[in-house]
Amino acid sequence: xxxxxxxxxxxxxxxxxxxxxxxxxxxxxxxxxxxxxxxxxxxxxxxxxxxxxxxxxxxxxxxxxxxxxxxxxxxxxxxxxxxxxxxxxxxxxxxxxxxxxxxxxxxxxxxxxxxxxxxxxxxxxxxxxxxxxxxxxxxxxxxxxxxxx
Numbered sequence: 526x527x528x529x530x531x532x533x534x535x536x537x538x539x540x541x542x543x544x545x546x547x548x549x550x551x552x553x554x555x556x557x558x559x560x561x562x563x564x565x566x567x568x569x570x571x572x573x574x575x576x577x578x579x580x581x582x583x584x585x586x587x588x589x590x591x592x593x594x595x596x597x598x599x600x601x602x603x604x605x606x607x608x609x610x611x612x613x614x615x616x617x618x619x620x621x622x623x624x625x626x627x628x629x630x631x632x633x634x635x636x637x638x639x640x641x642x643x644x645x646x647x648x649x650x651x652x653x654x655x656x657x658x659x660x661x662x663x664x665x666x667x668x669x670x671x672x673x674x
Contacts, residue, residue: 561615562595563605571618583625585647587640588612589633608635 561567588609595607604610609630619626627650633639640647658666 560608561611562593562608563603568605568611571614574615574618574622574624579622579624583651584619584627585651586612586616586626586628587631587643587647589631589635589639591632592635 561570590609592608592612593606594609595603595605597603597606612628613630616626616628627647629639629643631639660666
């Protein structure tokens with residue numbers, strides 16, 4: 526069974542990129558805007574994706590063209606700190622590696638507004654082929670965590 530999830534923030538993504546193992550019981554770990562810039566070395570994820578074995582995951586990326594664009598106080602541009610550019614780089618690396626990738630690029634700035642608005646569509650895409658029980662007595666299917674008592 527493939528594990529289905531969106532990439533989490535940078536700190537957890539490094540572990541995911543090198544150690545993803547899926548038992549079939551993981552829940553998606555969605556994030557609206559991943560930290561794939563050089564804050565803690567996140568800008569190297571495209572190279573990590575290219576160098577590592579393909580994992581059984583799906584990835585949905587979302588960001589805005591007006592996110593933090595890597596222009597410092599003095600006006601100097603640093604592509605390693607350009608959030609939109611680094612998201613596009615990661616999308617291209619994942620696609621080249623053969624991952625199931627979907628993405629949404631908006632005009633928004635850095636924040637959760639767009640991610641929140643498209644979260645239902647993200648979840649539908651990520652979970653599109655998961656089994657659905659039609660058993661009216663299936664209390665697990667109809668609850669968040671465990672059968673209703």
